[in-house]
Amino acid sequence: MALREILHYPDPRLRTVAKPVEVFDDSIRTLVKDMAETMYAAPGIGLAATQIDVHQRVIVIDITPDKSDLKVFINPQLTDLHGETVMEEGCLSVPGVYDNVQRAERIRVQAMDENGKPFEMAADDLLAVCIQHEIDHLDGKVFVDYLSPLKQQRIGKKLQKRQRVAL
Ligand code: GNR
Ligand code: NI
Numbered sequence: 001m002a003l004r005e006i007l008h009y010p011d012p013r014l015r016t017v018a019k020p021v022e023v024f025d026d027s028i029r030t031l032v033k034d035m036a037e038t039m040y041a042a043p044g045i046g047l048a049a050t051q052i053d054v055h056q057r058v059i060v061i062d063i064t065p066d067k068s069d070l071k072v073f074i075n076p077q078l079t080d081l082h083g084e085t086v087m088e089e090g091c092l093s094v095p096g097v098y099d100n101v102q103r104a105e106r107i108r109v110q111a112m113d114e115n116g117k118p119f120e121m122a123a124d125d126l127l128a129v130c131i132q133h134e135i136d137h138l139d140g141k142v143f144v145d146y147l148s149p150l151k152q153q154r155i156g157k158k159l160q161k162r163q164r165v166a167l
Contacts, residue, residue, distance in 0.1 A: 004038045004052035008163060009094045010156045015140040018048075018055045020075045024116035028058070032072055032114045035060045040067055044092045046130045048137030051093050059111075059134040063126050073111035076135055079120070080108040087129050089143045096162075097155050101146045103132045 007014055021028060031054060039047040039060055049058040059073040083105030090098045106124040109131055113119060123131055133143060144155050 001037045002034050003041055004034050004054075006038065006042070006047075006051050006092050007053055009091075009142055009144060009159055011093075013053055014050060014093060014137070014142055016050060016055045017140045018050055018057045018138040020057050021112075024074075024112070024114065028056075028074070029114050031056070031058060032060060036062075036070055039092075042092050045126075046134045047092065048134045050137040050140070057138050059131070059138070061127070061130050061134065063130060072114050073109065073131070073134070074114065074116075076109050076111040076131065076138075078104075078107050078132070078135065079110055080106075082106040085125070085129065087126070089129070089133060091133070091143055093137075093142060094144055094155065094159065097144065097158075099143070099147055099151065101129075101133075101143050103129050107131060 031049065035047050035049065035052065038052060045063045046059065046061040049056050057075045059076060061071045062069055081104035084102055085105035086100050086102045088098050089101045105128060107128045108120060108122050110120045144152050
């Protein structure tokens with residue numbers, strides 16, 4: 001297993017639209033293991049492959065405090081969206097920034113596991129928000145895209161400055 005480096009906003013590679021997984025081989029299972037390890041180490045409750053510069057439609061999520069419920073979604077598709085909820089979101093690709101985002105409160109998602117087996121699941125509250133946040137990454141979107149242009153500009157400057165200082 002290996003930790004992978006997480007890209008930081010405004011890195012243009014975060015804008016890449018990921019391609020569906022077509023072959024479920026050991027390389028996909030290694031990717032899923034590395035993503036889970038990277039998410040737990042961060043620590044975070046979700047990670048999309050886009051964030052580690054792998055542009056395939058793979059997501060891992062674990063919203064439990066004790067790493068006890070890893071969920072893997074490959075080629076996820078939202079089939080039903082109901083209601084609205086506003087939650088304060090953060091992102092491992094936008095460190096130190098937290099802001100409110102409105103999303104669907106309840107969803108259904110169809111996806112495949114790391115062996116290519118299809119499944120469908122209903123989700124609400126934090127899990128529903130996290131799934132929507134991660135699918136956005138696969139489509140090249142980041143939660144700050146929902147904030148005002150002024151906030152986006154401030155966040156971009158703050159993170160660019162921090163990356164210069166970190167060098
Ligand atoms: O760790 C994370 N926490 C979080 C909190 C509220 C809404 C979404 C998230 S996802 C985030 C990890 C991440 O950046 N996934 O892409
Ligand atoms: Ni994120």
